[in-house]
Amino acid sequence: MQLFVRNLTEEYAxxxxxxxxxxxxxxxxxxxxxxxxxxxxxxxxxxVLNQFDELVGFFCIGSAAQVPFGSTVxxxxxxxxxxxxxxxxxxxxxxxxxxxFTFILSYIQETYQLDSIRLTVAKFxxxxxxLYTKLGFVKxxxxxxxxxxxxxxxxxx
Numbered sequence: 001m002q003l004f005v006r007n008l009t010e011e012y013a014x015x016x017x018x019x020x021x022x023x024x025x026x027x028x029x030x031x032x033x034x035x036x037x038x039x040x041x042x043x044x045x046x047x048v049l050n051q052f053d054e055l056v057g058f059f060c061i062g063s064a065a066q067v068p069f070g071s072t073v074x075x076x077x078x079x080x081x082x083x084x085x086x087x088x089x090x091x092x093x094x095x096x097x098x099x100x101f102t103f104i105l106s107y108i109q110e111t112y113q114l115d116s117i118r119l120t121v122a123k124f125x126x127x128x129x130x131l132y133t134k135l136g137f138v139k140x141x142x143x144x145x146x147x148x149x150x151x152x153x154x155x156x157x
């Protein structure tokens with residue numbers, strides 16, 4: 001599968017907000033509201049398309065990738081870029097995670113020349129944690145927000 005990064009358009013943002021994940025991943029479901037649309041369009045979010053111009057996922061960079069509450073418990077004290085990703089619900093769990101995230105990591109490294117990168121993942125999402133660990137991320141900080149536990153993970157280049 002060939003992948004390409006594009007600027008996130010309103011059309012792509014609406015598609016993302018309407019993806020529906022099966023439990024327990026329905027935690028990542030969103031609603032299409034003006035606030036959620038603005039969140040995607042006003043922050044550094046990017047679309048990832050395949051060779052057929054189909055939206056396969058997205059990523060964001062910077063504070064948009066952080067769980068806001070994490071700052072209050074010191075989860076983001078180290079100065080480094082954060083990344084958040086999402087894959088189209090229709091293709092999750094089918095073995096596309098490794099090529100998808102590897103492509104994004106390569107793109108970000110080529111663009112930003114980073115020494116390290118951080119992500120935050122819900123602790124229940126063992127499928128994602130397994131992928132991140134396989135790609136060189138290590139667990140750093142755990143914190144709780146409401147009923148959800150989160151983990152920050154860091155990859156050093």
